[in-house]
Amino acid sequence: MVKIYIDPGHGGTDSGALGNGLKEKDVTLAIATRVRNMLVNEYSNATVRMSRTGDQTVSLTQRTTDANAWGAAFYMSIHINAGGGNGYEDYIHSNLSDSSTTAQVRNTIHAEISKLIEMPNRGKKKADFHVLRETNMQAMLTENGFIDFASNAAKMKSSDWLDKVARGHVNGLEKAIGLKKNSTPPPSGSTLYRVVTGSFSTRNNADQRVAELKAKGFDSFIDIFTQSGVTYYRVITGSFKDKANADEQVNDLKKAGFDAFIIVV
Ligand SMILES: [Zn+2]
Incomplete structure (x- = not known):
């Protein structure tokens, strides 16, 4: 102080x-x-x-x-x-x-x-x-x-x-x-809703999912993250500012036979 x-x-x-x-x-x-x-x-x-x-x-x-x-x-x-x-x-x-x-x-x-x-x-x-x-x-x-x-x-x-x-x-x-302002909450609109279509412990399985998605018209990419020392390969099929758009993507994926869920980042 x-x-x-x-x-x-x-x-x-x-x-x-x-x-x-x-x-x-x-x-x-x-x-x-x-x-x-x-x-x-x-x-x-x-x-x-x-x-x-x-x-x-x-x-x-x-x-x-x-x-x-x-x-x-x-x-x-x-x-x-x-x-x-x-x-x-x-x-x-x-x-x-x-x-x-x-x-x-x-x-x-x-x-x-x-x-x-x-x-x-x-x-x-x-x-x-x-x-x-x-x-x-x-x-x-x-x-x-x-x-x-x-x-x-x-x-x-x-x-x-x-x-x-x-x-x-x-x-x-x-x-x-050198006074520091009280921390302020991040401005609204900075939240992203990411649609995850599979989380894998090996890169090969994640690559395979990307190929399956591609075959049905979904673009995706692999996001690598580590939790408690374990590495996961998450297949992401979109990042949305509006949750409604993320929900719609999840529905489209389910209709095409893929399990999907939303994470907030
Ligand atoms: Zn005086």
Whole structure:
């Protein structure tokens, strides 16, 4: 399992930035909760811990101590910007080189968030933030738009936009740190119904059956398979996507004097 620590910025008595009727602490929690739900519901190898799941006051030291004690593989801190700008940017710690693993992981996540956030891209940045400096694992911090910029704030009030931003974080994490989607059932239409007209332990007998079928107008081929160490030669007279067509072939074969049955592959 890959341990991912999700840190919604601020909370409780610390509202974070304010603007356009919004509090940063509420927007960060809305995004972080969506990120957690997507990771937990859609991936087989992601396990998530959050610095807060409601409107609690949690200090920066409590957050990084908790993530370090848990042994997180990745720390994702989610924030909203303020101060008169417009758009998205993200941060890794100032001491990290551009060729570091964390920088490469950030590049991937930055690209995926930028695709979906519907805001100008303000670039990939570095800073000496507490959560980037005091964490023992790879860490990044996202600033998802400016709460005091009207058009950015308008998006923050849209559930669709919150979903998209969360999806950007999740898509980035999937690509960057090797998350695996839950296995999905094979698409319908991939099932084949094969008509078997004899299963033999020797090739000669199977060849003889092919010749008999040919004499009565049925094309066939031999499928070799091994079960419990024994090899069988199965004579196949057709593979069908529709079971009805396979049934019809079985009937035709029986009328011509051949025993036949269907296997599903
Ligand atoms: Zn913040």
